Amino acid sequence: MSAPVWDFIVERRGTIAFNTYQHALxxxxxxxxxxxxxxxxxxxxxxxxxxxxxxxxxxxxxxTLPSFALIGLLLxxxxxxxxxxxxxVTFYAVLxxxxxxxxxxxxxxxxxxxxxxxxxxxEVAVLWRVQLPLAWPVIHAGIRTSTQxxxxxxxxxxxxxxxxxxxxxxxxxTQIGGVNAVRYAVVxxxxxxxxxxxxxxxxxxxxxxxxxxxxxx
Numbered sequence: 001m002s003a004p005v006w007d008f009i010v011e012r013r014g015t016i017a018f019n020t021y022q023h024a025l026x027x028x029x030x031x032x033x034x035x036x037x038x039x040x041x042x043x044x045x046x047x048x049x050x051x052x053x054x055x056x057x058x059x060x061x062x063x064t065l066p067s068f069a070l071i072g073l074l075l076x077x078x079x080x081x082x083x084x085x086x087x088x089v090t091f092y093a094v095l096x097x098x099x100x101x102x103x104x105x106x107x108x109x110x111x112x113x114x115x116x117x118x119x120x121x122x123e124v125a126v127l128w129r130v131q132l133p134l135a136w137p138v139i140h141a142g143i144r145t146s147t148q149x150x151x152x153x154x155x156x157x158x159x160x161x162x163x164x165x166x167x168x169x170x171x172x173x174t175q176i177g178g179v180n181a182v183r184y185a186v187v188x189x190x191x192x193x194x195x196x197x198x199x200x201x202x203x204x205x206x207x208x209x210x211x212x213x214x215x216x217x
Contacts, residue, residue: 004183005183005186005187008180008183008187009187012187016168016187016191019163019164019165019167019168019191020165020191020195022163022164023151023154023155023163023164023165023166023191023192023195024195024198024199025163026082026085026086026089026154026157026162026163026164027089027147027150027151027154027195027199028199029086029090030086030089030090030093030150030154031093031143031146031147031150033086033090033093034090034093034094034097034146034150035097035139035143035146037090037094037097037098038094038095038097038098038101038142039097039101039132039139041055041094041098041101042055042098042101042102042104042105043101043105043127045102046102046105046106052102052106055098055099055102056099056102059095059096059098059099062091062092062094062095063092063095067088067092067153067156068156068159070088070091070092071084071088071156071157071159071160074087074088075160080160080161081160081161081162082161082162082163084157084160084162085154085157085158085160085161085162085163085164086162088153088156088157088160088162089150089153089154089157092146092149092150092153093146093147093149093150093153094146095146096142096143096145096146096149097139097142097143097146098142099142100138100139100141100142100143100145101135101138101139101142103138104134104135104136104137104138104139105131105132105135107134107135107138108130108131108134108135109134112130112134113126113130113131116129116130133212134215136210136211137207137211137215140203140206140207140210140211143203144200144203144204144207147196147199147200147203148196148199148200151192151195151196151199152192154166154192155169155188155192158170165187165188165191165192165195166188166192167188168184168185168187168188168191169184169185169188169189170188171184171188172184172185172186172188173185
């Protein structure tokens, strides 16, 4: 890293650290919400097989919807600010988790489920103690994919004054030709990459702790 860029970072280290924290927090909140929503929808879909195709189509369409278009649709409802950013990031974060959760739950051996019911476990207990643990490796993979995708979406959310490192990228783009234009863009981009790598490392370690060795890929 060149000296001018390093000096740029040192001079703004407090602000950069805060925006990095805000970026990570936005993604963490969105992925946490998306995990709850995605798993809940997946449970509903697996209880009603006719909805499986609908869930697949919705996920495919959602992933092809441009983020700029989604933000434009949200603005009349949520206005400019962090709420729009959170809703937009959560929307995209749900899609990979929903798809993987449906796949994971459908892949659980039906004989194991019936055996658990035969032992007197309630439907909630079967879901919590049998289906979700066995489906968790696939769901966990969806969460990792969702987190990485959300890092980029969170950067775009800077357009609506959302928190995070995206503000540096857009500041750099609006100051093209200026002394600090490239430095802003580099700090924003590299910062997002570093946060994404750290988040994936955390999720990888979480998987090691929460996935049984017997079903670990």
